[in-house]
Structure formats: C-alpha cells, structure tokens
Amino acid sequence: MDRILTPQQMKNAESASAELGVSLWDLMNNAGEALADCVYTLASSDSAEPVRAAVLCGSGNNGGDGFVCARQLEENGLKVTVYLLGEPKTDLAKRAFTLCEGMDIRRETDDELFKADFIIDCVFGTGFHGELSTELKELFGRIQDSGAKLIACDCPSGVNCMTGQAAVGTLRCAHTVTFHAAKLGMCLKPARAFCGEVTVRSIGIPAGWEERLADPTRITEPLAYDLHRALPLRPEHSHKGTFGRLLMVCGCESYIGAAAIASRAALRSGCGITELAAPKEVIRTIAGTAPECVYTPLPCDEDGFITADALPILLAHAKNCTAAVIGCGLGQTEGTAAVVEGLVKNLEIPLIIDADGINQLAKNIDVLRDKNCEVLLTPHIGELARLCGVTAAQASADRYALGLELSAKYGVTVHAKDSTTLTFSEGSCRVSNFGCSALAKGGSGDMLAGLTGSMAAQGVPLETACRLGSYIMGRTAELLCEGSSPAAVTATDIIAELRHSLMVL
The missing domain is CATH 3.40.1190.20 (Ribokinase)
Known part of the structure; x- marks a missing residue:
C-alpha cells in the first residue's frame, strides 16, 4: 500500500531532501516537469490540433511549479498563456518565474482564458485552509463552466489537504497530479470528489526521508482486495465454536x-x-x-x-x-x-x-x-469531541491529531467514524472510504x-x-x-x- 502524507509530513520530507542532497529548487523543477509531462500526455491523446493551455499561478511555490510546467509545455509545442493571480513572493517562485521570460504572461484574466483546452490550477498548494475570496469563487465558477479540462497541481485550489474539507467554489478537477505521495485530505470526503483522477509522481526525494519525519505515523488506504483477504475463512470441518x-x-x-x-x-x-x-x-x-x-x-x-x-x-x-x-x-x-x-x-x-x-x-x-484487555473505541465526531474535551467543530477539524493522540495516550484502537473513517492504532492511520449516503x-x-x-x-x-x-x-x-x-x-x-x-x- 502506498504511503499517504499529511501536509506537515510532506514539508518534513522536502526539508529532508535538501539535507540529503536534492535541493528544494531541484524538487520544484522536477514537480513542474512531472506536471507538464502529465498535461502533455493528456493533450496528445485529446486532440491532433494545437492545444491551448492556460496556467493559473498563485504567489507561492505552487505557482512556481506552474511556471516550470508552463515553460516545459511551450517547449513541447503547446500554445501556453500564464495568468498571474498574484506576484511571486517566495524565493523559489521568483526564480521559477524567470523561466517564463518571453512567454505570454497576463496579470489580468480575460475571455481568452475560458477558451483554453486545458486549464492548469497552480494557485494554492497543500497548505491552503479557510475560504476562497469572492473574486476567486467567481473566477473559478466561470472556469468550471468553460468546458476546459481542469488539471490540479498537487491539489485543487480550495481543498484543505489536512481535513478533507473543500471551500465553497473549489475547482472540481478532472485530474490531479500530486507529488511524492497523496496527501491525507485528498483521500477524505468531500475533497476526494474534487480531485478527479489522481496521479502520484516522484520528484526525486532521496531515500532516508522517512527517518526524518517529526510525525512518523504511517498513513495508508487499504484496497478492497486487501480487506477481502482479511475476512475469516469458513472451513467445512467446523462448528459454531469455530x-x-x-x-x-x-x-x-x-x-x-x-x-x-x-x-x-x-x-x-x-x-x-x-x-x-x-x-x-x-x-x-x-x-x-x-x-x-x-x-x-x-x-x-x-x-x-x-x-x-x-x-x-x-x-x-x-x-x-x-x-x-x-x-x-x-x-x-x-x-x-x-x-x-x-x-x-x-x-x-x-x-x-x-x-x-x-x-x-x-x-x-x-x-x-x-484496562485489562484490548480496547477499541468507535466514536463519531460528536463522541470523539466528548472523549477529547473539545467542541464538535474542533473534533471535525482536528480528527487526525485527536485520534492519534487518544490512541497513543491510552494504548487503544480508535475507529474515528465519518463519511471517510480513520483508524488509529500503534502509530498507524488507515483510511476507509467505503459506503454511501444510505x-x-x-x-x-x-x-x-x-x-x-x-x-x-x-x-x-x-x-x-x-x-x-x-x-x-x-x-x-x-x-x-x-x-x-x-x-x-x-x-x-x-x-x-x-x-x-x-x-x-
């Protein structure tokens, strides 16, 4: 099972990469090129005509990934327009922006944006939380209705990659290209539905990063096949006591x-x-x-x-x-x-x-x-709040941290129920997404x-x-x-x- 990371674990992994010899600049270049490769593959299979791609770039490192991607796509023959939704602020984003010199860069959105075949969302990264501005909600609404194929860089803008919440107006993407590992919030409802088909691409983080995580919790999402194999066998030579x-x-x-x-x-x-x-x-x-x-x-x-x-x-x-x-x-x-x-x-x-x-x-x-036995607690959000002495809103927002702490503190398994359920036991977290509104x-x-x-x-x-x-x-x-x-x-x-x-x- 592939490992899933929290946003903080991902930050730790990137810091570890720099210590292990692969710089943050190298990671940004690798991420932008991986994103471009996925977009180019989709574009090549989508149409024989020249493809128009609009890259929406925010002011942070997600925008930096977008600048690298835009340059790569233009070199591969796509007609690319970069839309700045904020001037680059981080050192890495500023450096990446220099790669776009001579390209079609626009600081205001226009009608041409909504005629693009592909729109690549590089506005917000995995650290997003809160709500989208009124202006962005209006823009994203028009983009959603444009008919363009939407591709997210790392995660759709508006998704909280920790809690799985999706802000009002979040872009519902057809594809999400995420880097190194899927992020926890992307695997949770409702955010899961906004990600579309998720592709995880390596960005070259060296071996040894796992040993440097501040939070070593191993998060995975077992497949139906894995769980099917765990079902009790029913041998014919058995009786009720079996x-x-x-x-x-x-x-x-x-x-x-x-x-x-x-x-x-x-x-x-x-x-x-x-x-x-x-x-x-x-x-x-x-x-x-x-x-x-x-x-x-x-x-x-x-x-x-x-x-x-x-x-x-x-x-x-x-x-x-x-x-x-x-x-x-x-x-x-x-x-x-x-x-x-x-x-x-x-x-x-x-x-x-x-x-x-x-x-x-x-x-x-x-x-x-x-306790004198193994204990399993199966709280829903309200019950988790009572166990931890917090409000239901806090329990919903901090379910990962609360469940992890409760399990470790008392040596119990915690099956924290919701539309996506998280199971905490002995330093692991398992994600369960089975079920429907019934x-x-x-x-x-x-x-x-x-x-x-x-x-x-x-x-x-x-x-x-x-x-x-x-x-x-x-x-x-x-x-x-x-x-x-x-x-x-x-x-x-x-x-x-x-x-x-x-x-x-």
Missing part, C-alpha cells in the same frame, strides 16, 4: 432498536454464537425476530436501564466468550457507567466500546489506564458495532476487525443502492443483504 462467541451488552427500554440492529448484524456476519445481555423487556421484544441469539437477562432499574448488579453476571458470561461489545442503546446512568468501567478493568477478551459506552467512558476516560441515518453505528464484534469474536485483531466492519457495511450499502434509493435504504435492509454481499465482497 467462529467465536460474542457478548453484546446493549439496549435499554428506550433504545431497543439499537440492540436489535447490532445483534442481527453480528448474526448475519458469521459469528458462531451471539449472546445479547440486556434488560428483560429488550429481550422480550427482540427474541421473536432473532431466535438465533442466546439471551441473558440483566437486572435493571425502574426506568429500564441495567444496574451495577449486572457486572458480575457479565464477567461470568464473558469467560466463555471471545469478544465483547458494549454501548449500543445502553443509556447513561450511574449503573451503566459502573458496568462500562467494570468491564474495562476486568475483561480479558477484546472489548469494543460504542455509542453510550463511549459517552459514559468520556466522563472518566482515565479508567482506560487500568449510511447517513440512525442504526448505522449499531450495525457497524455488531459487524466489528462479529469479526473480533472470530479472531480478527481489533484494528482489522473495525476496518472489515466498515468495508462490509459500506460495500453492502453501495451494492444495495445500485438498485435502490439511498434515501430509502435502512440498516435492516443492509443487514438482510449481507447474505448476498458476503459472497461477492
């Missing part, structure tokens, strides 16, 4: 559906025995439609939430299980808090903590220092908890189990939505479809 026993501590009288969805997802994804431990009313409601589950009634209070008296029962039952899930529809009371804390401290099997399990844990997160509704998190628990019970390591859960759920949703509206597809539909999708994933 595929593990999952203990699910889920549900209260107010949230019966969460327990139903989570347990059915586990049942449908290969777990040998799924045991649901819940209040009697939850079991009574679910049992008729899920007779395959093993049910353990737990003591509860007058409002239908389990009490601390459930803990010894759960610990006794856990001795026969291979993984446990807690949190889906659990509720937040003193009793449920005591159960979450007690399981963290005393379980000896892998533990997945989701939903209200996370909400209770957030009130006393340092209990994780006393999952943007209640029940998806419960379904994922059940799928993840099932994988873990079957012996899959937690870091892989949660990514497999996202893969199975996401790809099943995608397949189902080939013939159904995402608006109408529910968790129940996806779980039912697992019997077919698991044959083709």
Whole structure:
C-alpha cells in the first residue's frame, strides 16, 4: 500500500531532501516537469490540433511549479498563456518565474482564458485552509463552466489537504497530479470528489526521508482486495465454536432498536454464537425476530436501564466468550457507567466500546489506564469531541491529531467514524472510504458495532476487525443502492443483504 502524507509530513520530507542532497529548487523543477509531462500526455491523446493551455499561478511555490510546467509545455509545442493571480513572493517562485521570460504572461484574466483546452490550477498548494475570496469563487465558477479540462497541481485550489474539507467554489478537477505521495485530505470526503483522477509522481526525494519525519505515523488506504483477504475463512470441518462467541451488552427500554440492529448484524456476519445481555423487556421484544441469539437477562432499574448488579453476571458470561461489545442503546446512568468501567478493568477478551459506552467512558476516560484487555473505541465526531474535551467543530477539524493522540495516550484502537473513517492504532492511520449516503441515518453505528464484534469474536485483531466492519457495511450499502434509493435504504435492509454481499465482497 502506498504511503499517504499529511501536509506537515510532506514539508518534513522536502526539508529532508535538501539535507540529503536534492535541493528544494531541484524538487520544484522536477514537480513542474512531472506536471507538464502529465498535461502533455493528456493533450496528445485529446486532440491532433494545437492545444491551448492556460496556467493559473498563485504567489507561492505552487505557482512556481506552474511556471516550470508552463515553460516545459511551450517547449513541447503547446500554445501556453500564464495568468498571474498574484506576484511571486517566495524565493523559489521568483526564480521559477524567470523561466517564463518571453512567454505570454497576463496579470489580468480575460475571455481568452475560458477558451483554453486545458486549464492548469497552480494557485494554492497543500497548505491552503479557510475560504476562497469572492473574486476567486467567481473566477473559478466561470472556469468550471468553460468546458476546459481542469488539471490540479498537487491539489485543487480550495481543498484543505489536512481535513478533507473543500471551500465553497473549489475547482472540481478532472485530474490531479500530486507529488511524492497523496496527501491525507485528498483521500477524505468531500475533497476526494474534487480531485478527479489522481496521479502520484516522484520528484526525486532521496531515500532516508522517512527517518526524518517529526510525525512518523504511517498513513495508508487499504484496497478492497486487501480487506477481502482479511475476512475469516469458513472451513467445512467446523462448528459454531469455530467462529467465536460474542457478548453484546446493549439496549435499554428506550433504545431497543439499537440492540436489535447490532445483534442481527453480528448474526448475519458469521459469528458462531451471539449472546445479547440486556434488560428483560429488550429481550422480550427482540427474541421473536432473532431466535438465533442466546439471551441473558440483566437486572435493571425502574426506568429500564441495567444496574451495577449486572457486572458480575457479565464477567461470568464473558469467560466463555471471545469478544465483547458494549454501548449500543445502553443509556447513561450511574449503573451503566459502573458496568462500562467494570468491564474495562476486568475483561480479558477484546472489548469494543460504542455509542453510550463511549459517552459514559468520556466522563472518566482515565479508567482506560487500568484496562485489562484490548480496547477499541468507535466514536463519531460528536463522541470523539466528548472523549477529547473539545467542541464538535474542533473534533471535525482536528480528527487526525485527536485520534492519534487518544490512541497513543491510552494504548487503544480508535475507529474515528465519518463519511471517510480513520483508524488509529500503534502509530498507524488507515483510511476507509467505503459506503454511501444510505449510511447517513440512525442504526448505522449499531450495525457497524455488531459487524466489528462479529469479526473480533472470530479472531480478527481489533484494528482489522473495525476496518472489515466498515468495508462490509459500506460495500453492502453501495451494492444495495445500485438498485435502490439511498434515501430509502435502512440498516435492516443492509443487514438482510449481507447474505448476498458476503459472497461477492
């Protein structure tokens, strides 16, 4: 799997390159030439007529790459116009600008720009954040409507290469030529959709750069093929014990559906025995439609939430299980808090903590220092914010840093859920992009908890189990939505479809 870098890691790599003997000027030349080569290849296959290329250059080093590219394209026979959207400010950009002496350089945009066959976006680089100016939004809107083929240098202008956000007016490019490695934000939604086809080109950074990174985290995006190979095998000479026993501590009288969805997802994804431990009313409601589950009634209070008296029962039952899930529809009371804390401290099997399990844990997160088992946390943005003591907006903007710190600080795996999910474990970050808008509704998190628990019970390591859960759920949703509206597809539909999708994933 190819390595993905944060913008800061890329800066470190460039600095390392200079220390290792390849200068920043050499890197800029290599980047501009690589960009030109890709544009020329596309232009040669696009038309036999002379091609008009407009290169939009900003004031920074991204603009410098554009100047090198423009000179190279003109030498290759294209009709090139350079549009300056700001005077070069960095030393490298100023030096690169001298290469364009004698070329058609314009400091104001004009109608000729919108007649170009190719428009190359070299305005902002991977350090962009914030919003585009009103003038740029208007210009980019006209460019988008021009019919030209848009190619981005390193990343489309308006994309935040750390968070994956795309500013209003961001150019939606057909191709992005990025250098050395893909950048994290380009792999995240919504920015991913603005990049088009991404080509990664070498710019000659020497070996040894990885050892010089301030943040050594290895970021990758496993392919479907990689995850498919991690699915548990189903040998014919097997029995229910072969595929593990999952203990699910889920549900209260107010949230019966969460327990139903989570347990059915586990049942449908290969777990040998799924045991649901819940209040009697939850079991009574679910049992008729899920007779395959093993049910353990737990003591509860007058409002239908389990009490601390459930803990010894759960610990006794856990001795026969291979993984446990807690949190889906659990509720937040003193009793449920005591159960979450007690399981963290005393379980000896892998533990997945989701939903209200996370909400209770957030009130006393340092209990994780006393854990006696491997722990997986599966927070969405709001839950991540509560775990880290920040606002939801901060959690969304800083998800990489927060997830990385949370994982390292407590020695846990963090599966930080969003439209693109990031999994942090032992100094690595894995990107998961499976799924569609059908999952943007209640029940998806419960379904994922059940799928993840099932994988873990079957012996899959937690870091892989949660990514497999996202893969199975996401790809099943995608397949189902080939013939159904995402608006109408529910968790129940996806779980039912697992019997077919698991044959083709």
